[in-house]
Amino acid sequence: MNQTPKRAGGRRNGRLEEATTLSPLQHFTHEACYDVNMSDVAAPLGTNGFGQRGRYQASPGVGRSGRSSKRASDEPLDHERRRMITRTAHQYDDLDDIPHRSSPCKSPLVTPNTSFTSKSTATTRGSFANTSFSTRYESETSLSSQESLSQSSSYQKDVPITLPDRLSGTVQPNKQPHSLEKRLEHVWPKLPESLNHAPLGVVWEITRAAAHCGVDVGEFDLMYEPNDAWHDQKKLRAQLATRSELFRGKGLPPQSSDAVWAASLESFKSDTKVVVLSIEFNQAGKPSEPFYIAKLDPLHFRLGHRLDRRWGSDRLLEVTIPTLAPSKSFGLEADRERERSKTIIRWLCGQAHYFLGRMWAPFFTRPTKKPIKDVREPEKSGDQYLEQIYFFAIDGNSFVGSSIPNRVPLQEEVEKLQERTKMTLSELFEWSISGSQSGKQRVPKLFSRLALNLSRTVPTVTLKHEQIRFKEDIVSAKPFKKVMNDGIGRISRSLASKIAAKLGLTVTPCAYQARFGSAKGMWVIDLGDDKSNENDWIELYESQIKWKCNFEDPQHLTFEVKSWPRKLVSNALNQQFIPILETQAPSAEKKLAMRDAVAKHLVRGLQDDLDLAKAALNNSAALSLWMEKNARNFEQLDEAFVPFLGGLPDQNERRISYLVDCGFQPQSNWLLREMVNQLVDKRTNLLKKKWNIQVPCSTTALIVVDFEGVLKPNEVHLSFSSNFEVEGFSDTLLEERDILVARSPSHFPSDIQKVKVVSLPHLRKLKDVIVFPKTGHRALADLLSGGDYDGDRAWVCWDPDIVDNFENAIPPLDYDFLRDGILREATTFEFEDLQRNCDNLSKAYDEFRMTGFEFSMKGSLLGMCTKYKERFCYHGNPINGENAILLSVLLSYLVDQAKSGIEFAKDDWTRFLRTRLRVPLNLPNPLYDGDCLPSNYKLDELSRTGMHILDYLKFCVALPQIDQVRKEIKESMPEDGSKAIDTDLTQLAMEIDLRADQGSKDFKILRKNLQADLISLKEEWSLTTAQQSYDSMRYRLMVETLHDKWLQISPTLDSPLTPELDLLLNFNWFSAHCASFLSQDNAVDPGWVSPYNKWALIKASWTYKMFPHQKFTWNIAGKQLATIKCLVVSSSPALRHTAPGFVTPWQYNLLRPDKKIAARMAMLTGAGREDESVLALDEVTDYDDFGGLIDDL
Known part of the structure; x- marks a missing residue:
């Protein structure tokens, strides 16, 4: 299988293809001939296209009219004057000429520019004199076609780069108004002149708000001032909402956490994490719009990587775009997709991109995906495949040149957010992967190693x-x-x-x-x-x-x-393992026994899970336990606290937990019962679609090697740090028995191995890992689908019903698909070839980066080929047959495609199937992929042995049990109890009624006005939220708006407040339930708008009294109703020796129920068992679609 890479390719007429440099004037055309290197764009940029030093067109702080632009921060920019300024070509030929953030004067729009004409295309190898920034203009600027190219209407300043000839000359760029090239020019949001000196975090949040509201941030009309009004996030948002014409009347996106915001203004990091800048580019639907619409994520903390720690996370930007891999294999549409991909790659790598006042250059990309969730029909959820692109800030408005030539910035610079030194991509690459010292590595492999720096x-x-x-x-x-x-x-x-x-x-x-x-x-x-x-x-x-x-x-x-190794627990049986287990049962009798063993664990797991789901509807302890067991299946939020939407948490699972924590019971609260029922439906639907079977006597452990050499071939060692206790097993080690070991993904029959586990005192210090031998002819990890010891995990099973019915398969022969012509190398170039054929290291890195982007963005057929192999084996072809083995060999190549640099396109796949395997190109999906069996399919006595094992497990075991339990749940859900009025919530409202009915004029007026306000608000709710999806931005905006209006409702009378209303502070309810911790100081809260004052609780009680079974009530007053319930429940005589617990929002997000206590409480009501759930979904954070562990390479 190993073959020395060919040393050809990439040469034309005996020499390396000549690279062609492109100017901003000739965006990506093949006529350009600049030799400016992307890796060196941060070098001094002090000359224009004619080699002349550029000058200011207007002095800093002076506009075209000659008037000073200095003004009060609250003075909006005149829109006509702003347009006039932005249409003017302020030429800053050198970024050093741009006033720094510390400059006391206000500069006009910071847009470095060099005038380029077709005459200024002289080749300047090794020189940076031609490097320039093109002026940004408004999209409405009226220019001739030639002028519009030289004075680009792009939202970014473009810095040209040498492009390989294969890209620059393949297609004639189209610069029509709605062409792809033209639309790409308008992707990056503009930097308004008024934010030139603002901190990066402030600029990011304002740009994010503009993208969220669908407005042009370039129209921003407030001038930044370095004071608390801009550095306090709440005050800044208040400014945007009330004083900026751009945002007035528009809902702002959720704010970033206070801790992240504070870090963004200081060092861009916390003690353990860094602030991350990330954007999602979604493809626009209209030809008149930019090709991508930017959606900026909130500033958030994540664990840092090496580049964050060395250069500062503010210099790293992560961008995702929809995958560029073609969806068609041939035809006109396929050609269009390929040309579109090339154009986008040219746009990405052909210039640095001006954004947030910095020049960003892409340096690495890799495929990724994100789940697309269908709230109404979870079974229709899937994955969207994306390209994740990493950008590095090579230059910026406040960046300075290095004081020492050819020396990268010192480590200490990371701590000083306002001090950043210009860098080239060449310097970044050389520090990260030492290409000049690693010349023997092939380009795709070395490019993939950049990922190590991003772990x-x-x-x-x-x-x-x-x-x-x-x-x-x-x-x-x-x-x-x-x-x-x-x-x-x-x-x-x-x-x-x-x-x-x-x-x-x-x-x-x-x-x-x-x-x-x-x-x-x-x-x-x-x-x-x-x-x-x-x-x-x-x-x-x-x-x-x-x-x-x-x-x-x-x-x-x-x-x-x-x-690092953690305490080992029972683990699921990967679906890929199941057909191999049955195939390797050596006789019909043992195959039947293997099928029964797997089915037994499936039945057991389903029963436990569904029993607990039933109990969750009637018992809060069981509900807490069930929620905790399935918590990893719910969407995990990055916020440091639980975000709320109006009166309740912004997620159904969090809403359930919040209401249960505050004392509500599903059997007596209609909203809680409805949400739990929806969750049960969601869970059971998911169980029907995707399931793994947890085997109690199994686990997944990191693999290490016995360096001492005491293990013999085919022997392993496994000991636990604490007692591993499940049904039928309790011990701290495994010894003197046969076990199965496997690794995902598994395709060959030999990818599961039966080995002997032994107990050796010398190895017992190695806890919670499985130790493989270093003896023998071939590493045991390599036998398991080509694994190694760099962090791979092995599935270990010692269940006797499974192990005893299994027999090892002989590993397949070695195949060399490169030698056989099935696969081909994308490039045979090693990095030293690039160095030898380029003028300098910087140009070598340009070619290196472009090759890496081209190859990575072609996509992989691994998923498609894996699904075909699954269908192929399903339709009567044994997994140990020759063709199945050949398909598995292909998959083993494709798994390492990014590192090995091999190409395998859809036409190669077609040829492989037709000529090598001689099998159909398309096969029907397995029945188990569907929801039910065909109507003409009849189950009979032979079904137990005649069906495919996965069909049997789904249709004969899982679905009947799930449907039966779901029916029982429906039948056990009477609506009467949950629709009753909760008197705990109406007591405060009843006190108002009591005082009004006793003749108090003030309370009658108060009641009348409060009722009128609530009716009006309810009518507005009905009008504005009707037919709105829960996930729609309009719905969310209206909930927040109406919630704020509800908070603004204050006690109103026909005359000023009378002393009698002081009784609001002395209701019997308050003295009975909350003593003195709730106070109403009207001097502190003159508007009565505090969400937790006594008036707020009275108002919530009255809202519930008027609309007890309306979602309006809970979306508007949920927090206050939960407070009332918690206080009442905690004040019962049985709890007189305890008290309700109060936690901060960020601490509440960390709370989890104690599994053993919750299980014990649930058992008292017959709700469930103590052991772990025996059925769980794939952990997508750990494994990919095919069961493989996700790593950074």
């Missing part, structure tokens, strides 16, 4: 160079010579302890999955090391090192932890 990890101990021990890989004996420790090394016990201390762990793990400079993989403690000697060291094996690194920068010497 989100926890930095721990920084070592010294002399503490690194470089080692040769451990290989098997001749003639096999296989690497036996691929991806794993050792560390000293003292270093492991120090790493644990940095992580805040009380117990030192036996191993870590980590990154260290150019190395990645696992590091296991040296069992022979004496911890007492305090000798810190780390081993780096050849297979761990991904490029040549000098290990000098402290960031390259920092041990960055990605994961």
